[in-house]
Amino acid sequence: MGVSSIFPPISSILMVASTVLSSEKFIKAIEISLRTFALGMTLALLVGIGLGALMARVKTVREILGTWVNIFVSAPISALVPILMGILGIGEATVVATVFLFAVFVIILDTQVGISKADRSLVEMGHSFGANRYQIFTKILILSALPEILAGIRLGVIRGVKGVVIGQLLISIIGVGELFELYSKHFLMEEFWSLVIVVFAFALLLSEAIAYCERRVEYYAGSR
Amino acid sequence: MSADSIVKLKDIGKIYDTGVEALKDVNFEFPVGKLSTLLGPSGCGKTTLLKIIGGLIDATSGEVWVNGKPISGPGPDRAFVFQDFALMPWATILRNVAFGLELRGVPKDERLDIARKYIKEVGLEGFESNYPHQLSGGMRQRVGLARALTVDADIILMDEPFSSVDEQTRRKFQEDMLDLLQNRRKTVIFVTHRIEEAAYLSDLIVLLSARPGSVSQVIKPDIDHSGKCPDEIRRDKNYLDIIDNIWRELKVYLC
Numbered sequence: 418m419g420v421s422s423i424f425p426p427i428s429s430i431l432m433v434a435s436t437v438l439s440s441e442k443f444i445k446a447i448e449i450s451l452r453t454f455a456l457g458m459t460l461a462l463l464v465g466i467g468l469g470a471l472m473a474r475v476k477t478v479r480e481i482l483g484t485w486v487n488i489f490v491s492a493p494i495s496a497l498v499p500i501l502m503g504i505l506g507i508g509e510a511t512v513v514a515t516v517f518l519f520a521v522f523v524i525i526l527d528t529q530v531g532i533s534k535a536d537r538s539l540v541e542m543g544h545s546f547g548a549n550r551y552q553i554f555t556k557i558l559i560l561s562a563l564p565e566i567l568a569g570i571r572l573g574v575i576r577g578v579k580g581v582v583i584g585q586l587l588i589s590i591i592g593v594g595e596l597f598e599l600y601s602k603h604f605l606m607e608e609f610w611s612l613v614i615v616v617f618a619f620a621l622l623l624s625e626a627i628a629y630c631e632r633r634v635e636y637y638a639g640s641r
Numbered sequence: 642m643s644a645d646s647i648v649k650l651k652d653i654g655k656i657y658d659t660g661v662e663a664l665k666d667v668n669f670e671f672p673v674g675k676l677s678t679l680l681g682p683s684g685c686g687k688t689t690l691l692k693i694i695g696g697l698i699d700a701t702s703g704e705v706w707v708n709g710k711p712i713s714g715p716g717p718d719r720a721f722v723f724q725d726f727a728l729m730p731w732a733t734i735l736r737n738v739a740f741g742l743e744l745r746g747v748p749k750d751e752r753l754d755i756a757r758k759y760i761k762e763v764g765l766e767g768f769e770s771n772y773p774h775q776l777s778g779g780m781r782q783r784v785g786l787a788r789a790l791t792v793d794a795d796i797i798l799m800d801e802p803f804s805s806v807d808e809q810t811r812r813k814f815q816e817d818m819l820d821l822l823q824n825r826r827k828t829v830i831f832v833t834h835r836i837e838e839a840a841y842l843s844d845l846i847v848l849l850s851a852r853p854g855s856v857s858q859v860i861k862p863d864i865d866h867s868g869k870c871p872d873e874i875r876r877d878k879n880y881l882d883i884i885d886n887i888w889r890e891l892k893v894y895l896c
């Protein structure tokens with residue numbers, strides 16, 4: 418068994434890729450992966466931005482959660498997946514939870530940074546023109562923190578992609594995890610690599626799309 | 642409260658959490674429809690006092706009365722112009738100017754129309770869809786002034802609005818501001834530490850003592866702006882005397 422069978426030439430990967438991409442199994446796997454990813458990310462966004470904002474604005478919340486968030490943002494979340502499996506069972510719920518945990522902490526942290534360094538004089542301006550708390554939050558704080566929040570989301574998305582793959586790999590009976598398992602067990606290296614390429618491309622595309630938004634925000638945040 | 646005063650300060654004192662006593666026993670009545678200046682040495686509590694009048698910070702003691710009622714926070718009767726402009730970098734000039742109305746829930750078309758009108762009046766027509774960072778400091782402060790005018794408050798509070806603007810721009814802006822305010826019977830409370838600016842613009846100068854600030858003297862420059870060109874006024878004997886007088890008063894705190 419030579420290196421060439423583990424790393425087949427790119428031409429044969431691409432040839433196989435077209436059949437893999439249109440196979441029913443693949444489409445089904447992608448569907449499940451996208452669904453769990455989207456669900457986990459949505460939760461991570463809501464909780465991440467919400468908690469991040471709370472931590473920035475409320476001292477007690479910051480004191481209670483600060484240390485934990487900082488621990489978890491760099492902790493190896495994969496180690497928690499077996500525990501999640503025990504709690505949530507071997508299925509989509511565990512993958513959603515994995516995506517969530519991979520993504521949420523960096524979003525919390527960046528949102529907190531963004532909002533706590535949001536321009537104080539803009540908040541004061543809002544108050545002077547009669548803004549209520551809700552308006553201060555939605556019309557000033559969130560927008561003022563947008564560059565940091567977007568950076569957090571981009572990092573969160575990349576981690577979330579990792580989460581969806583690792584979650585499914587560890588469970589290995591659903592989604593792309595099942596496919597990876599199948600391909601490597603039967604030594605279908607062309608199929609294996611075309612799947613890798615698809616996952617990489619997906620992560621890259623998403624992160625580039627968010628980076629594009631970031632650049633637009635930077636553009637008119639200009640002289641901040 | 643006398644009939645022609647609109648803002649009344651009763652025994653205002655302010656001690657910050659840090660223990661700094663910024664203001665002590667400030668008593669004053671600002672006349673309606675006039676431009677009054679708060680003038681005093683650096684750190685004497687001018688900004689603090691203006692923010693207390695604006696309802697942005699609470700006094701430690703005493704009360705602020707506006708239109709015959711004690712205030713408990715910001716209100717539609719007062720609009721602020723900020724030293725650092727406080728413009729939202731992500732919003733166009735048009736949206737920035739309309740922001741006070743947006744917060745009050747004025748329908749979009751209506752508030753944008755009003756904003757356009759004031760953008761024109763402060764001389765920024767054509768910049769509606771620009772962003773703040775594309776404008777010079779002087780132009781940004783015009784945006785701040787336009788925003789304060791849109792909400793049609795009786796009282797306009799300005800904290801050193803010209804401090805980050807170069808000398809030529811400042812003079813032009815001062816003239817334009819006087820023009821804009823003249824016909825509107827706005828009451829303006831204006832903070833500055835520049836003596837000439839105070840003497841030139843004000844109907845009334847309130848001299849504050851060094852920290853803890855309190856009213857040390859009230860001066861009525863009584864300069865006739867009508868029919869004279871600005872440079873003529875700046876050579877006027879009365880104007881120069883006033884500057885001299887204020888300077889002597891303030892020197893006490895500097896030496």
Ligand SMILES: Nc1ncnc2c1ncn2[C@@H]1O[C@H](COP(=O)(O)OP(=O)(O)OP(=O)(O)O)[C@@H](O)[C@H]1O
Nearest residue numbers: 657659661663682683684685686687688689690834
């Ligand atoms: N938020 C704050 N917390 C604690 N102390 C403060 C605060 N804001 C102002 N001070 C202090 O209160 C005093 C008055 O400050 P203030 O900014 O009102 O003075 P000012 O007359 O506007 O000065 P300047 O001419 O420099 O603008 C200063 O000694 C300042 O250090």
Ligand SMILES: [Mg+2]
Nearest residue numbers: 687688689800
């Ligand atoms: Mg000040």
